Amino acid sequence: MAREGAERPPEETLSLWKREQARLKARVVDWDTEAWQRDPDFSGLQRVGGVDVSFVEGDSVSACVSLVVLSYPELEVVYEECRMVTLTAPYVSGFLAFREVPFLVEAVQRLQEKEPDLMPQVLLVDGNGVLHHQGFGVACHLGVLTDLPSVGVAKKLLQVDGLEKSDLHKEKIRLLRAGEDTFPLVGGSGVVLGMALKSHDHSTNPLYVSVGHRISLEAAVRLTRACCRFRTPEPVRQADIRSREYIRRTLGSHGPPALRQERIQKAQRSEACPRGGLGEPEGEDRSPQDHSPDPGAELDEPSEAPRDSGNLKNRAVMMSVSTDQSLYRAKNTP
DNA sequence: GCGACAG
């Protein structure tokens, strides 16, 4: 029973969502709070988390939420969890968090219960941080609700506050050389909202990095860069790969019958070319050859004093942050 | 009708 896509919520709901974003935005800390963030080599950083949500084709409410934790600097997966969920809110640009964040928070809570020692010291999130309509994208949202440092890594530019894919913007992209180049994304107010980062020598489209929570933009970009083996940073990439794989394993024998045949042929084609090249064909990092070698508190008054995000005492803070379910449930037309 | 549109 693949339920059909949810419709756009009424203005009343969007209004409530905006208020919530404005309320939580006050809790965002956009500077470094951890010692490792200031260290040139990130010494002290040992665990980087990544989250992603993949969807079941033909079904806009069934999805797989995955949370992975990679060791740093090895970037090897030390924790992984995939879980099927039923989304309650539709996707509306600017309100991605209301669709995904409740499940991401739950994933972090389960990690806290099962393997507290593996709690990541920072989360890389697929989406924007402060580079957002209300200055509070999904990366900020998740960061604030969990009180974990977080970074927003988007694959497409969200055209907000004067930012646009103008010819000038495209020209700046063309000028990015080594796979480490960046240029600032300056909003209309003159504030730097994020950085465009050419994460890979052979990738055309840059990543759009912005502050999520408890980290400076400088450290956020440096960290993202340090986590990139391919175009997308490994934590996010691994979360993506594994959530997709989970859906394949789970719905492999069922799912949309009409599409199964092609799915099989695709799988066979992938196996035909086991080793992939380095380049990620034109911006996207979804090519069959893209497989890497292995398959696989009260923050009301932010203090300048660095806190250890790995300190489990802070996790209690997370539990205290309410996630009013009604706010994350789309009220569609009666 | 046209442009926008994180995931």
Place this chain on the structure above:
DNA sequence: ATCTTGTCGC
């Protein structure tokens, strides 16, 4: 997000 085909490079 998801789907698609081909193409380049090692």
